[in-house]
Amino acid sequence: MKYFLFVCLTMFSVLGIAQENQNTNDLEKLSAIVVNAQTEELLESVHIINLNQVKGTITNQKGEFSITAAVNDTLYLSYLGFKTQKIRVTNDMFKFKNTKIALTELAYALEEVIVKPYQLTGYLEIDVKNLPINEGFQYSISGLSKSYEAGSKNPSAVTKVLGAILNPADLLRNLFGKKPREMRKLRMVKDEDEIRDLLASKFDRELLTELLQIEKVDIEDILNNCNYSSSFIKTANDLQILDAISSCYEDFKVLNRKR
Template identity: 75%
Template sequence: MKKFLTLVSLLVFSIGFCQEDDSDTAVQELTATVVSAQNDLPLESVHIINLNQVVGAITDPKGRFTIPAAVNDTLYLTYLGYKPQKIRVTNDMFRFGETKIALTELAYALEEVVVRPYQLTGYLEIDVKNLPINNSYQYSISGLNRSYEAGSKSPSAVTKVLGAILNPADMLRNLFGKRPAQMRKLRKMKQDDEIRNLLASKFDRETLTQLLQLEKVDIEDILNNCNYSKSFIMTANDLQILDAISSCYEEYKVLNRN
């Protein structure tokens, strides 16, 4: 009888422990306040992204925000003029509440800037010769309705274009096949309005690199191989870059499935 009671007690303890552990990792609503580290005043319109759940939030006039999160999730905070910050979600942030997150203001050192305008004369034939030349080459094959930008004029550039045209599935598989976890986030990112609004106002690729866990050079490489021009890569906002990568990834999934 004693052995039976001991066994029951152990089972109850184990079930209780498992339930407690599950509650720690469950997604809950996390509320916190963002302030300036310099004066402890609340910061309005700070963007917060949960990199694990791929959802976003923004602080109200009192610096408060609420976002779905689980223990050990990573929050990424960005605000104009302040250093971006990553915060790891802990049990205490749920148990005690009133979590305060301080952002540090960036110190900019302004350097002397020398402006060298184009030497324009007003005569078109002369002025066009003074403008910088885009050295990227567009390649096309008769019968196809698309052209491909491959950078400098060289045999390797031509090979790159031919590979993209003749073997699109293999080319895209090399781009996305090694990054399944990162690419699966794309659809979630496109569905969250807060993330889309944030990316539409940014051009530095910093938030994208955090969300996709890619380097900037990887993002450029993907877009280059998906036939986006250098001018688009250089001038598009982060939301346009996200949509471009997502479109290319959807094409890869179709080709890979076939």
């Protein structure tokens, strides 16, 4: 019986290694060119993200790029002033090296903008009092590497922050506990400068939802449960949001292990 179990375990191990090697061997270098759909102009500095492999690159002066990919991977293309696009990798894209990917320009209709003055008087002491104040106070918790924001400065705020970290269990488990690959992506993004550079310039949460396979409302729920202020959630760029989600989850795991 012991011998039979040993043989079974050995077979599963071999199959697992074979599957992993097969997945690795499926990866190839994909080369293509990105152009303007209207003018056929070559587009430089377009960001290309492989959502499956969490790899990023940008196009050169000739609109060319090369990225590691496998068949059925999804490429996410982003360029300022153009509509973001998702492309599924197919076999013919590897066979024909000059594949062209066309991006469509966005047409922006400018609406009337009303500038509301702060009614400054010219006296510094008075004008400072009239400026809007960010009420997102930060609190530090011993043992954690970062501070957390709370809505008001009162004795119960610290308890609220600690409770928010200890109690997003259901939400975080539902969102990430069933998606271990998405959690691995959070760590992988930290090592990809091209992806981080793109996230630092974006505020629309689109790439985040594609990378993590969650909805925008889920992102807001996570940060609310981790007690980030509404002003941070509304004004932070996508890289700050990603780092906040990652840090919150890592801190939650640390505290959860100590319980």
